[in-house]
Amino acid sequence: MEDKVILKLADAALKGDKNIGHMAVRQLASKVRTVNTSLYQKLTDRLQAFALRGIDANHKPLPVDSDTRQSLVRVEDPVVIDHEPIYSTDVGEAIEQILLERHHVEELMKEGLLPARSVIFQGAPGLGKTISARWLAKSLNLPLLTLDLATVMSSFLGKTGSNVRAVLEHAMSFPCVLLLDEFDAIAKRRDDDRELGELKRLVTVLLQAIDEWPSSSLLIAATxxxxxxxxxxxxxxxxxISFPMPSLETIEKYLEEYWPEEASDGRxxxxxxxxSFSNIDRELRQAKRERVISSFNRRFNSDSFDEMQLPVDTELKSLSRDEKNKWIIKLFKEGESQRTIxxxxxxxxxxxxxxxxxxFLL
Structure with missing residues (x-):
């Protein structure tokens, strides 16, 4: 057995580090596969049992705030997304690299490496940070846990740190993707004199959690x-990963994928x-609502409809249901009350x- 593997196992035992131990056992199994099949099988069985225990942990109760009993995380399992997010070239390559590393864990571990365990997204609002976290969870077939910042942040000293620690410990206990959205709210500069000591202590908790994060899960912070x-x-x-404002080419791809009826217009x-993508969506949704309302108004405000003459009550009551519905709309627009109509x-x-x-008249 090589000295490096022995030393890694010793480090894992002394430090209590599951990641180092897990990787060392995989390396050991790979090295004895052809020379000691019995030992290889026993090591493989232990690795599988370890993985199953991690999956079973997924059924643990969600962490809650001790005072309000509200859940500290939102869970999405499975993650459902109809379209792959549209990225710039650099962001797309970085996302693909994360997925490739996760799909080739065995090869990395044989070389004494681990896949990326923690990622930080930065960029202006509406550029795709949250949907990218959801896409990674979906692609890795893992549940997505999102820190509920409103519940986690407490007015009581010491509570916020305890809440964040509870979320981190829960997410570290089984394979998942944990999203820490609005990360700057809990990881502010410790030299900011305007912040309470409580938030400054949070940074220490986060630093320790990132260092100890298991390779079976992915930690994503977005700011x-x-x-x-x-x-x-x-x-x-x-x-x-920095998310830039979309270029014209990226916007064209986005419209083709998400708003094909708009993409036909080259302008x-x-x-x-x-x-940003979110602002584009908002403007297009508003324009679509206006088109629907405009179409409705044209349909019920045509000249021929406005010129219809009200028959006497006995004739009106004998009309078909569709004709009565038209008269209901016309009379209402003319100011008649619902009771009179x-x-x-x-x-x-x-x-x-x-x-x-x-x-759409009420």
């Missing part, structure tokens, strides 16, 4: 304000230049109200 983070935080993450991408068309007042609601 809109990287300048607020403690400098020591940056050095702890294996990978740093659309230029119109959205300098905007109901009497004229021979419908109940709730039926009149339902017709108006169905046509």
């Amino acid at each position: 809109n304000h990287g300048e607020l983070l403690d400098p020591a935080i940056w050095r702890r993450f294996d990978i740093e 659309a991408a230029k119109h959205f230049a300098g905007m 109901a009497g004229k068309v021979g419908f109940s007042r709730p039926t009149v109200k339902k017709v108006l609601e169905d046509n």
Whole structure:
């Protein structure tokens, strides 16, 4: 047996580090595979049992705030996404590298390496940081746990640190992807005199957790304000990914994938230049709502409809249901009350109200 493997096993035992021990056992199994099949099988059985115990831990109760009893994490399992996120070339390559490392864990461990365990996303809001975390969880077939910042942050000294620690310990106990969104809220610079000592102590908790994070899980931190983070935080993450504002080419791809009806207009991408994905979505959804309402108004405000003459009550009550519905809309627009309309068309007042609601008039 090589000295390096023996030393790694010794380090794991002395430090109580599961990651080092797990990697050393895998390396040992690889080396004895052809010379000692019996030992190889026993080591393999232990590795499988270790993996199963990690999966069983997924059924542990979620951590909750001791005062409010509210859950400290939101769980998405399975993660459902219809479309792969649209990235710039650099971001796409970085995301693909994370997935490749996770899919080739055995090869990395044989060389004494681990896949990236922690990633930090930075960039302005609406550029795809959260959906990228969801996509990684989906691609790795792992549950996504998201720190619920509103519940975690407590007004009681010491509680916030305890809450964050509970979330981290829970996520480290089984394979998953943990997203620490709005990371700057809990990992601010320790030299910021405006912050309470409680938040400064949080940084120490986070530094320790990142260092001890298991290779079976992926830790993702996302921040809109990287300048607020403690400098020591940056050095702890294996990978740093910056999300830029989308280029015209990226916007075109985004429209083709998510808004194909808009992509047919070659001028659309230029119109959205300098905007984030979320702002593009918001503007397109608003435009679509306006088109729907405009279409409705044209349908019920045509000249021929406006010129319709109201028949006498007996004739109105004998009309078909569809014709009565049109008169309900016309009379309502002319200022008649629902009660009066109901009497004229021979419908109940709730039926009149339902017709108006169905046509966006209430």
